[in-house]
Amino acid sequence: MARGRELFRYCATRLALAPLMLWLIASLVFLLLRVAPGDPVDAVLGSRAPEAAKAALRSSLGLDQSLWHQYLDFLGELMRGDLGVALINNESVRSIIGKTLPASLELGITALIIAAILGLAVGFSGVAKPEGKFDLAGRFYGIGTYALPPFWAAMLIQLVFAVMLGWLPVGGRFPPSLIPPEGSGFLIYDSVINGNWSALQGSIRHLVLPACTLGLLLSGVFTNTLRLHLNRTLKSDYVEAARSRGLSETQVVMRHALPNALLPVLTIAGIIVASLIGGALLIEVTFSWPGIALRLQQSINQRDYPVVQGIIVAIAALVVMVSVAVDLLVAMLDPRVRY
């Protein structure tokens, strides 16, 4: 009971601190965007538009107000849950996030599953013979995939599988000849729910390359973490005790060593979700995946302040939620964890 209370208190504290963290992040982004060179007015009118036209637009967008005034307006709207509208085309930021976030989540979740399966399988395959061929190959794989520059690897994979072999589409999220199914924005889910099998096939074909590339690049972290912790666990006392009780090696590994070695992997998975956003940007750019990271990059280039602020706040909120969820899961699975 005491542990349950501790866990509840920990989660409540984390959730109570979340708005503070979001405020700090939002303020930082607000400030950095204004300090950075560039002007959204240039993105709308062009850099060589007359100063009078620029001044008129700046005034209509409220960019001629003092920084303090703009900041208070921004905070006021944020507290009301209003993320504002894009300076470029007046589209609501909430709608932009609603359109692009499902694409990124679909890619990220699939990539994470691929990374976990691939990484854990490779990490596990070396257990049979430490320092053996498989173990060395796994070690090399773990370091290699982690060290590969994502942009280069993605481009190479795109050139080989899409351009040279022509197996999969070069980019995009859905075949241009089809109409995407309506619904949640998760095209695979929507295709299944609507029973639209050609849309499902098209969505999967477009998802395979970016998800496998991102999954491959992330899998090394899983491989290395599992290898490290599995080797350590296999040398621990309780594993020795299990062996001495006459359990088969498979039982020892599967029932005793692996579950314990997977706990740190779960924590790592939580951290990967945060870093996934950065990795996804390069993948989204390379594969023209219309996700939130690609939209963020375009909005930064256009200095579209409300869109950049809104997307970063949304991503930060997502990372906080995932982080709390992982902490909860680890605490539930591992009775040793204290807060």
Add this chain to the structure above:
Amino acid sequence: MAIDIKIRSVTDLPRFRLQASVLIGLTLAFTQSACQPTRQSERLTVASAGRISSLDPALASTTGVLQVLNALGDTLYIRDNNGKLQPQLAATKPELSDDGLSLTIPLRQDVQFHDGSRFDAEAMAFSLRRFLRIGSQRYLVNDRIESIETPDPFRIRLHLKRPSSSIESLLTSPYLTPVSPKAYANHADRFLNDRFIGTGPYILSSFRNTQQRLLPFRNYWGPAPRNVGLDLINLSNSTALFGALVSGEVDVLLSNSLDEDQKRALSHRASQNLLRESQGPAMNITFVTLRSNTPPLQSRTVRQALAHSLNRRLISTRVSYKQREPLRSLIPPSLRGGKTEPWPTYNLAEARKLFQQAGYCTGRQLQIPFTYRTNVPSDRLMALTWQAQLERDLPNCVQMTLNGVESTTVYKQLSEGSFQAVILDWGGSYPDPEAYLAPLLSCKRSNGNICEAGEAVDGGTFWTAPGLQEALSRSDMLKGEQRLHEIATVDSMAARGAPYIPIWFVAPKAWAQNRLSSPTFNGSGLVNLAQLGERR
């Protein structure tokens, strides 16, 4: 007693590996079956760069949006592929009043909007007034149009603030395409981003930022499109665009965003009859801007010497494999009316002589910091090549140091005089010489050859010449050959002052699969999407 237990081999692991192999095999088999390309439509797939954030003509400025609007809408006039002005929604050429302050345009009477409503003078006036209220580039129109009148249902009259020949070219701009007053009734003062109801050969069937579907408009007044529809896709990088065409995933590629080696590879394929390639009239020019109000570039002799020292042919070969054509004018060739290019050609002896006249080459070197935009790959290559060329050709006279700055910062600091010499480019907002000369040379207040306020300051040259502004204004009042002559005079004045050194122009290109006919361009550098189709 210590128990000596070695970690034994996991005897069941081979079974695990077998299971894993089967699983991977099944996954690959499934993926392979899903990998078979599916072509489920007769529509053509056309790829271009960048996403489309809005199809509202009032917001249109990028080539990608203008290209789509060109297929969805019509304009009062168009420039044909010979550069001649032709009526489109207008019935005849515009009638100009004697004082040049009123332009009357008779309209076609057989035109319908995509929603079935009639196109008439009121609809045209609604669209123009809407653009004047909310258009992002309304300053271009506001500068000329005082008011709009509709004397009869199929006649529109524009009252001008000043006589302007270039207004005819302005009326070819896709951002002035008419929209249905009925469909835009609730969007008269705000943008409509994801729909478009105009009069063009295609209707917008579906819209996403990265994918748009265009279907032929059955009641179109003009010739029907040669294809059954278009699926337009927008990819975010040059490798994807290049790969999509080469792999056959797309039928047509419209883009200037490709890398030079990719363009060369596609041209090579076209020369082997594997693709069809077309080139349109150039609308983009690249030049060096010289800050002319402070030493050492305050001296016209030094600027002229630099102009003579630039080996455009060599630089174009090294940077773009000769795909960018050398340019010695501020006006693209298609808009110059055959007039000669006034900037000097590469002449090493003349350059050395001028540098010597300015006091360099004899123990004194001109130190010139040259800025390039780091996010434009060809800028850096150009800067490196010119630097190396000067080092080889004029080692005692000039030494160039290179600075890379991100383009946003360059534009921001240009009018502050932060750059002695900087490479920039420019594309006119409409196909007319005025759209190049005025934004680069206009000056509102000057002191001798130094411009103190105006576009020349915004552009970073701070240069003007006595009589230049008058010649510029006069050129917009003249017509025909007289106008071309006046424009050539302004171009020559700029060449003599040399606040800019034009380098090259970039012509738009398009590629199609070999079974299709070659894409064609209009005089504004946009592809005629309705003419894409199977080879006859």
